Structure formats: C-alpha cells, structure tokens
Amino acid sequence: MRESLDTDDRLSSAEVKQALEAMSPADWRRVMLFARQAFSGIGSASHEDLLQEACAKLLGGERVWHRGYAAVPAIASVLDSMASNARKREANGPINGDTVVASRDVMDESEVLVAYVEPVDTLTPEIAASDAEQVARLEELLADDMEAALVAWEWAAGRRGQEAAEALRMDMHQYEAARKRLTRKLEMMEDERRKG
Structure with missing residues (x-):
C-alpha cells in the first residue's frame, strides 16, 4: 500500500500548477469530457465547476497527484472519486430525489411526510482502503496507456461497446484494442489479488 504522506511520491503545488499549465487544449477537452460523463445525472453543478474544483483540490494538496502520472489520468482520477462520493451521498443521504411529495394543502393534516430519517453508510474503512489500493494499482498499470485508461473511465460510467x-x-x-489491453491489466490485477 502506498504511504499517502510520502511527499517524494507526490507532486508539490508548484509542480501541479506547472503540469496543469502545460496541458494541451486536447487534454483539457478530455478532462472536460470526463467531468461531463462522471457527473452525468448527479447534482446540479456544472461540469466546468466540478473540473475547477478537482484542479483546486490537486493544487491545494487535498488530493494527491502521484509523481509519474500524466495530467489527464491524474485529473480524471480525482473527478471519478468526486463523482463516486457524490453518488454515495445521493444514495445514502436522507433525501430521495425520486420521491414525489404532494403540496401541503393537498395532504390531510394527520399525515406526516417524514417522521425520522437516518442516513445509512455501508462504506467501512477496510472497504475504502481496499478500493483505494485497487484504484491506485489500476492507475499505475494504465499510466502509459491513455486509450485503455479512457475505456476504464467509460466502463466506470456504465458505458460499454x-x-x-x-x-x-x-x-x-x-x-x-484498448478494451483488450484493459482486460489483460484487470486480469493481472485479479491474479495479484488472489496471490496476495
């Protein structure tokens, strides 16, 4: 497992700023596409705002940009994590967005909409640590294969073929071709997991 506080393994704020400034317009289009796809159907914030937030988290050190990772996968990883957290908040939060609520004047006075709501969080520290390790390993395996990484992000968003x-x-x-390379790397991870 990576030591998250190891500063030799992470870019400094100045290095992050330099890497962001060096991104090409095509790179920015890719991460904008990631932001749009990762957050489709979640909340009301614009994908531009969410991309800005991801960059701010990297610059501020709240999210780690590991040394040796290209800009697009590094930013896409933060966006994916932010989207995952947003989905969990929506799924486990006290408000169900699919619930239809009648206006007060239509309801009978004796009816109660919500007596008590308690959020349920099924994420344990062990699951979070295991997920983080698996994501870090996959990022490591895909660092030199942008097309396979893009396919992985599409799969995570629920799109295939x-x-x-x-x-x-x-x-x-x-x-x-990218799908086959990704599948081989996922199989390699599964073999490592079984042996480990």
Whole structure:
C-alpha cells in the first residue's frame, strides 16, 4: 500500500500548477469530457465547476497527484472519486430525489411526510482502503496507456461497446484494442489479488 504522506511520491503545488499549465487544449477537452460523463445525472453543478474544483483540490494538496502520472489520468482520477462520493451521498443521504411529495394543502393534516430519517453508510474503512489500493494499482498499470485508461473511465460510467467508443470518439477497432489491453491489466490485477 502506498504511504499517502510520502511527499517524494507526490507532486508539490508548484509542480501541479506547472503540469496543469502545460496541458494541451486536447487534454483539457478530455478532462472536460470526463467531468461531463462522471457527473452525468448527479447534482446540479456544472461540469466546468466540478473540473475547477478537482484542479483546486490537486493544487491545494487535498488530493494527491502521484509523481509519474500524466495530467489527464491524474485529473480524471480525482473527478471519478468526486463523482463516486457524490453518488454515495445521493444514495445514502436522507433525501430521495425520486420521491414525489404532494403540496401541503393537498395532504390531510394527520399525515406526516417524514417522521425520522437516518442516513445509512455501508462504506467501512477496510472497504475504502481496499478500493483505494485497487484504484491506485489500476492507475499505475494504465499510466502509459491513455486509450485503455479512457475505456476504464467509460466502463466506470456504465458505458460499454459502441456507446463507449462513440463517447470517446474512437472507431471500434481502436476501442476493441484498448478494451483488450484493459482486460489483460484487470486480469493481472485479479491474479495479484488472489496471490496476495
């Protein structure tokens, strides 16, 4: 497991700033696409604001940018984590967005909408640590394969096949090649997990 406080393994704020400034317009389009896809159907914040927040978290040191990781996967990882946290808050929070609530004047005085709501959080420290280790290992394996990393993000967003290829603006041959490389790396992780 990586030591999260090891400063030799993380970029400093100045290095993060330099890496962000060095990103090409194509890189910014990719991370904007990640932000849009990762947060589709979650909350009301714009994907531009969420991308800004992810960059601020990296600059401020709240999120770690590990040395050796390219800008797009580093930012996409933060966006994915933010989206995952937002989904968990929506799923486990006290408010159900799908519940239809009648206006007060239509309800009978004796009816009570909510007597008591207690949020349920099924995430344990062990699960969080295991998930973080697996994500870090996958990022490590995909650091040199941007196309496979993009396919992984699409899968995480629930898109596969033609839908994922179209979202990534890849032809199916390019998508299939990246998918096969990703699958091999996932199988390698599974073998490591079984042996470890």
